[in-house]
Amino acid sequence: xxxxAQVGLAGLFIVATGFASQCLNARLAATVxxxxxxxxxxxxxxAAARALxxxxxxxxxxxxxxxxxxxxxxxxxLSAFFLLPVFVVGAVCxxxxxxxxxxxxxxxxxxxxxxxxxxxxxxxxxGFLFLLAWEVMTLAAYGLIARAHHxxxxxxxxxxxxxxSHVSVVALLLCFALLGAFLGEHGHNSxxxxxxxxxxxxxxxxxxxxxxxxxxxxxxxxxxxxxxxxALGLHVWLPEAHAAAPSHVSAVMSAxxxxxxxxxxxxxxxxxxxxxxxxxxxxxxGVLGALIGIALSLQQRDIKRTLAYSSVENMGIIWLAxxxxxxxxxxxxxxxxxxxxxxxxxxxxNHAAMKGLMFLGAGSVVHAAGTKxxxxxxxxxxxxxxxxxxLIVGAVAIAGLPPLNGxxxxxxxxxxxxxxxREGTGAVSLLAMTAAALLAMAGGLALLGFxxxxxxxxxxxxxHERTALAQESxxxxxxxxxxxxxxxxxxxxxxxxxVSRLDSVVGALSGAGGPAAPAAVAHDGAVRQAAxxxxxxxxxxxxxxxVVGAAILGLRQxxxxxxxxxxxxxxxxxxxPRMQYTASSFSEFLSTRVLPRWLQPLRWTERPxxxxxxxxQMISRESDPVTRKTxxxxxxxxxxxxxxxxxxxxxxxxxxxxYMLVAVVLGFGWISVRDDAGRNTxxxxxxxxxxxxxxxxxxxxxxxxx
Amino acid sequence: MKxxxxxxxxxxxxxxxxxxxxTSRLRSTITASAAQGVVAGFLTVLLHTNHLGRALVxxxxxxxxxxxxxxxxxxxxxxxxxxxxxxEPYVGFSASLLLGAVATGAAILFAERLPLAIEHxxxxxxxxxxxxxxxxxxxxxxxxxxxxxxxxxxxxENGVFLMALLLHDALPSLVEVGVLLDLLVxxxxxxxxxxxVQRDFSSDGADVAEFxxxxx
Numbered sequence: 014x015x016x017x018a019q020v021g022l023a024g025l026f027i028v029a030t031g032f033a034s035q036c037l038n039a040r041l042a043a044t045v046x047x048x049x050x051x052x053x054x055x056x057x058x059x060a061a062a063r064a065l066x067x068x069x070x071x072x073x074x075x076x077x078x079x080x081x082x083x084x085x086x087x088x089x090x091l092s093a094f095f096l097l098p099v100f101v102v103g104a105v106c107x108x109x110x111x112x113x114x115x116x117x118x119x120x121x122x123x124x125x126x127x128x129x130x131x132x133x134x135x136x137x138x139x140g141f142l143f144l145l146a147w148e149v150m151t152l153a154a155y156g157l158i159a160r161a162h163h164x165x166x167x168x169x170x171x172x173x174x175x176x177x178s179h180v181s182v183v184a185l186l187l188c189f190a191l192l193g194a195f196l197g198e199h200g201h202n203s204x205x206x207x208x209x210x211x212x213x214x215x216x217x218x219x220x221x222x223x224x225x226x227x228x229x230x231x232x233x234x235x236x237x238x239x240x241x242x243x244a245l246g247l248h249v250w251l252p253e254a255h256a257a258a259p260s261h262v263s264a265v266m267s268a269x270x271x272x273x274x275x276x277x278x279x280x281x282x283x284x285x286x287x288x289x290x291x292x293x294x295x296x297x298x299g300v301l302g303a304l305i306g307i308a309l310s311l312q313q314r315d316i317k318r319t320l321a322y323s324s325v326e327n328m329g330i331i332w333l334a335x336x337x338x339x340x341x342x343x344x345x346x347x348x349x350x351x352x353x354x355x356x357x358x359x360x361x362x363n364h365a366a367m368k369g370l371m372f373l374g375a376g377s378v379v380h381a382a383g384t385k386x387x388x389x390x391x392x393x394x395x396x397x398x399x400x401x402x403x404l405i406v407g408a409v410a411i412a413g414l415p416p417l418n419g420x421x422x423x424x425x426x427x428x429x430x431x432x433x434x435r436e437g438t439g440a441v442s443l444l445a446m447t448a449a450a451l452l453a454m455a456g457g458l459a460l461l462g463f464x465x466x467x468x469x470x471x472x473x474x475x476x477h478e479r480t481a482l483a484q485e486s487x488x489x490x491x492x493x494x495x496x497x498x499x500x501x502x503x504x505x506x507x508x509x510x511x512v513s514r515l516d517s518v519v520g521a522l523s524g525a526g527g528p529a530a531p532a533a534v535a536h537d538g539a540v541r542q543a544a545x546x547x548x549x550x551x552x553x554x555x556x557x558x559x560v561v562g563a564a565i566l567g568l569r570q571x572x573x574x575x576x577x578x579x580x581x582x583x584x585x586x587x588x589x590p591r592m593q594y595t596a597s598s599f600s601e602f603l604s605t606r607v608l609p610r611w612l613q614p615l616r617w618t619e620r621p622x623x624x625x626x627x628x629x630q631m632i633s634r635e636s637d638p639v640t641r642k643t644x645x646x647x648x649x650x651x652x653x654x655x656x657x658x659x660x661x662x663x664x665x666x667x668x669x670x671x672y673m674l675v676a677v678v679l680g681f682g683w684i685s686v687r688d689d690a691g692r693n694t695x696x697x698x699x700x701x702x703x704x705x706x707x708x709x710x711x712x713x714x715x716x717x718x719x
Numbered sequence: 720m721k722x723x724x725x726x727x728x729x730x731x732x733x734x735x736x737x738x739x740x741x742t743s744r745l746r747s748t749i750t751a752s753a754a755q756g757v758v759a760g761f762l763t764v765l766l767h768t769n770h771l772g773r774a775l776v777x778x779x780x781x782x783x784x785x786x787x788x789x790x791x792x793x794x795x796x797x798x799x800x801x802x803x804x805x806x807e808p809y810v811g812f813s814a815s816l817l818l819g820a821v822a823t824g825a826a827i828l829f830a831e832r833l834p835l836a837i838e839h840x841x842x843x844x845x846x847x848x849x850x851x852x853x854x855x856x857x858x859x860x861x862x863x864x865x866x867x868x869x870x871x872x873x874x875x876e877n878g879v880f881l882m883a884l885l886l887h888d889a890l891p892s893l894v895e896v897g898v899l900l901d902l903l904v905x906x907x908x909x910x911x912x913x914x915x916v917q918r919d920f921s922s923d924g925a926d927v928a929e930f931x932x933x934x935x
Contacts, residue, residue: 666868667809667860674856681825681849685832 016064017071017088017136020096023057024132027103031125035118042118047111050125054104057132061100064093065514072138072207082141085205090517091283092135094358095269095276098365099135101500102268103128105493109373110261112489113380120160124262127153134273140189140204144182151178154270158258170250170257177240177250184237185277188230192285195222209284228288234281235294242274243328245302249640252313255321256385260376263317267324267372268365275331275361282339283521292343296336300448302329303455305612311462311600312614312635315385316375319466320368323411326455327364331357334426335522337448341433342523344441349432351539352546354522356425358515359508363418366504367410370497374404377490378470381483387596389477390470396483399491401471402565403498408463410501413456416557418504421550423456425512428546458603465599474590505554509544516540597633611638725765728758729843732881733823736854739874740815745804745866748858749793752873755851756785759880766844766884781880789873789904797866810861818861822853844881851878869907876900 014022030049034042070089077084107124114120130153133146155178159171193203199221201208212222222230240247251271255263282291306325313319334357341350377400378393379385394401410417430452433445475481485491504511519540604613614635621629661672735755739748760781767774797804808815826849835845855875859868879900 667863670856671860674853674860677856678825678853681829685829 015071016060016067017073017086019060020057020064020088020093020132021086021136023053023060023100024129024136026056027053027125027132028129031122031129035122037118039118040116043111043114043116043121046118046121046125047107050107050121050128051104054100054107054128057100058097058104061093061096062514064088065090065097066517067093068517079141081204082145083139083205084142085138085207086133086136086142087138087206088136089521091276091279091521094361094515094518095272096132096135098272098362099128099131099269102265102365102369103131105496106261106264106369106373109264109376109490109493110259112487113261113376114259120157120259123153123156124265127157127262127265131269131273135276138206140193140206143206144185144189147185148182150270150273151175151182154178154254154258154262154266157262158254160259161257164257167257170253173250174254177247181237181240184233184240188233188237191226191230191233195226206280206284213284213286224288227286228290230285231281231288231291234278235298238274238277238281239298240274241271242278242332243271243302243325244274244298244332245305245325245329246298246639246643248302248306248325249637249644251325252309252318252321252637255324255372256315256317260317260372260379263321264369264372264376267321268369271324271328272361272365275328275335279335279522287339289343292336292339294336296333296340296448299329299331299333299336300451302326303333304329304451304458307455307458307462308603308608308612309635309637311458311465312597312604314387314596314635316378316387316390316466316470317372317385319387319462320371320375323371323459323462324364324368326459327360327368327411330423330426330452330455331360331364333448333452334360334429337430337433337445338522340444341437341441344437346433346437346441347523348539348542349429349436351429351519351523352432352543353426353429354519355512355515355540355543356422356427356429358518358522359425359512360419360422362511363410363422363501363504366497366500367407367417367419370403370494370501371407371411373490373494373497374400374407377486377494378404378483380490381486382477382480384477384479387466387469390480391473391476391590391593392471393475393480393483394471397485399485400494403494404471405467406498406501408467410505412460412463414460415550416502416505416554416561418501418508421505421508421547421554423452424550425543425546426452461600461603465596469594469596469599473593476590476593476595502554502558506551506558508551508554509547512547513540513544611642725762726843728762728765729847731758732847732877733850736823736851736874737816737819739858739870740819740854741812743806743812745797745806745864746794748806748867748870749790749797752870752877753786753790755874755877756789756880757782759877759884760785762844762881762884784902785873785877793866793869806867807863808861809863815857815861818857819850819854822857823850826850826853844885848878848881848884851875851881854878869904872907873904876904 027050030053031046034045034049036042037045067088067090070087072085072087075084075086107121107128110121110124127150130146130150134143134150137143137146155171155175158174159167161167162171189204192209195203196208196211197203199211201211235244236247240250243251255267258266278295281287303326306322306327306329310319310322310326313322334353338350338354338357341353375385377397378390381397381400382390382393384390394405406417410419413419413423427449430445430449434442434449436442437445475483523539614633616631616633618631619629621627661668663669732755735751735758739751739755742748742751760778763778763781764771764774806812810818823846827846830846830849833845852875855871855873855878858871858874860871862868862871
């Protein structure tokens with residue numbers, strides 16, 4: 014069976030088991046659905062991994078009775094690159110969800126549908142089918158996010174997600190419609206992806222569309238896909254939805270769903286000739302996302318919000334690296350650009366693994382401690398050793414520290430940037446150095462953020478009674494967590510092999526962009542170089558992992574004999590858990606002294622007055638500055654304007670009928686008037702095409718003289 | 720001769736439109752709308768002599784439903800809901816009549832401009848159907864009782880039925896669908912009777928004006 018059929022059937026199998034299992038009883042159904050996702054995911058992942066190395070893309074057209082649509086699916090390395098995390102993370106999270114949510118067959122079926130629709134998005138090769146799958150994916154995710162809809166915050170998050178997603182769909186619809194209309198004029202089957210490539214292969218067609226047309230199309234795509242990909246400014250739904258969704262769903266959303274926005278952009282970039290500003294805008298979004306995302310992540314009290322903003326940061330890193338890679342390639346620095354692109358792509362996979370791990374770990378913590386508030390957690394490492402260890406591994410990976418996979422990909426980006434700084438000239442070199450400095454700053458902040466997360470949640474003493482009762486989660490949750498942990502470690506150790514699998518994807522991206530760029534020339538050797546660059550990293554990772562693993566085991570043996578006593582407290586005997594550092598106090602210096610004012614959390618303080626102790630309080634509330642400063646005022650204004658329409662909403666049947674009557678009468682009237690106008694102007698029409706009468710000035714001057 | 724008879728029947732329809740708007744008694748409006756339905760049924764037979772058997776079936780069904788079943792149900796509903804026997808309009812009777820006259824004039828003016836098939840041009844059927852549709856709308860928007868809503872809908876539906884007669888040769892099933900619409904009206908009436916709309920929303924007769932309490 015060919016790989017395309019295997020991937021497609023794996024996706025179909027996942028969805029089908031989800032729905033078919035509904036005829037069983039609830040416990041069995043949820044188990045069967047999760048099992049289906051695991052088996053289908055494993056099958057699909059193998060097929061996708063093999064498809065990464067395929068030489069020629071496959072396409073398959075199936076009969077479909079949809080007007081204007083064609084069921085064209087295809088598989089190429091770019092799709093396979095994104096399919097792999099969809100299947101792997103999807104399978105692991107489905108298994109986790111079975112224990113996390115318990116016997117909820119419809120949620121399991123919805124989850125499977127969500128995975129399956131993402132597979133279809135990646136396989137679709139026709140604009141219509143793509144949008145259809147995109148919408149199914151959006152709605153399935155909405156159903157999962159809004160599962161706990163009795164909670165007002167969850168409903169709010171669901172709305173935010175739904176509205177943002179539909180703005181995204183509208184932008185994509187416009188983008189595709191513009192492309193389709195333009196290609197339709199030139200006699201092509203307007204929405205099939207294979208015909209979009211004509212814009213690239215024929216210089217005439219791309220010239221006819223022009224710079225402005227291409228910019229409009231890519232601008233709309235940036236908005237549409239950028240909303241999904243959590244680009245800064247368009248990310249407002251992301252923290253809300255990730256915090257509200259069940260943890261395994263947040264894991265899939267953060268690890269895979271937001272990457273699909275990136276896939277959409279890359280797909281268009283490969284298919285169409287991109288405007289020259291594309292790389293620059295991409296990297297601008299990226300650098301803002303990386304810095305502001307991590308700065309906001311540092312302030313959140315909600316553990317899942319912290320992780321969600323960290324996703325904004327990581328997507329920012331990927332956007333930045335991709336945008337820089339495109340820009341460097343345009344300046345002829347092909348080899349270095351290839352290394353940066355390989356780093357960006359590897360980071361997509363690595364982020365999928367580590368963010369999946371972190372969200373699952375957070376889910377396990379939330380399940381055990383019953384709260385998402387970091388200020389109420391604490392001391393969980395002793396109570397939940399597997400979850401705690403997984404969270405530490407994930408945090409080290411996300412912070413980009415050596416033994417784990419986050420380091421490998423970020424390192425590739427840094428090496429590529431430093432190479433550009435050396436080889437490039439003038440502005441390009443400066444740009445690379447600036448980008449490297451800003452990335453390093455984001456990395457430093459990320460380290461701080463994850464020290465805070467791990468330190469507050471796992472170390473110290475429990476800050477709340479409920480947290481003190483927490484116990485390690487069941488095997489159903491710790492096993493998927495361990496699998497993800499293993500994946501992160503393996504991704505670090507085998508990073509040279511992983512990056513060499515990216516050869517054809519980097520090739521596709523390198524061959525993209527301009528209409529005349531020859532594929533597979535530009536990236537020649539870049540990926541091999543990247544693999545060579547990574548081999549010391551992998552050796553160091555392996556050595557460090559072994560040493561740390563041995564140290565942990567040894568430490569456990571050693572500490573088992575040691576007596577447990579209270580922490581030394583300078584002789585003060587009445588120490589309570591309330592005296593510990595809190596998450597807010599940990600990041601207080603950064604958030605009140607370092608960050609610019611508009612990024613700081615809102616705070617109200619009432620200072621004590623007088624000599625004797627009196628009333629004092631401090632309230633601080635973190636909020637997204639983009640939401641607070643931009644969207645809320647804007648949306649409120651729109652809502653106020655639209656409030657005028659409520660006048661028409663009288664609630665009387667007769668009024669509504671009257672509206673219909675008025676509409677009918679106006680329609681009649683318009684038809685009569687239009688016919689009249691048509692009758693009157695009909696004889697005049699040909700006049701437009703007649704040559705204009707000679708102008709008075711054109712008269713011969715002799716006539717004037719008479 | 721036949722043509723002038725058809726025209727005469729159409730004039731009756733115009734007259735019944737104005738009568739529905741002008742009368743203050745509920746029973747009269749019901750009877751008038753029923754009479755309009757019966758006239759429409761006769762028109763089916765007169766206009767489609769070439770498919771006489773089929774036209775007879777349609778006409779029979781129309782007359783039975785519009786002329787007998789629905790008025791009977793409506794009268795019964797009137798009794799069982801103890802609705803007051805007056806129409807109670809939002810817009811007075813003379814104003815309604817004026818509106819109806821304007822609607823009739825507009826319908827005739829508009830029908831002249833429609834790009835009709837040659838054999839339909841100059842016929843009164845199209846203006847009659849439009850005037851009836853508009854009258855139905857006027858009744859729907861200016862009367863407040865549930866029963867008058869049904870009557871308004873019936874009148875509107877009569878107009879649609881008349882328009883469909885034009886297409887009887889081209890789309891034979893359309894008129895039959897019109898008969899099905901009548902059944903929908905019957906179900907409306909039954910709903911009023913069975914669900915006792917008046918008990919839930921108003922103490923004095925079924926009054927759709929009270930629905931606005933359901934407004935968000």
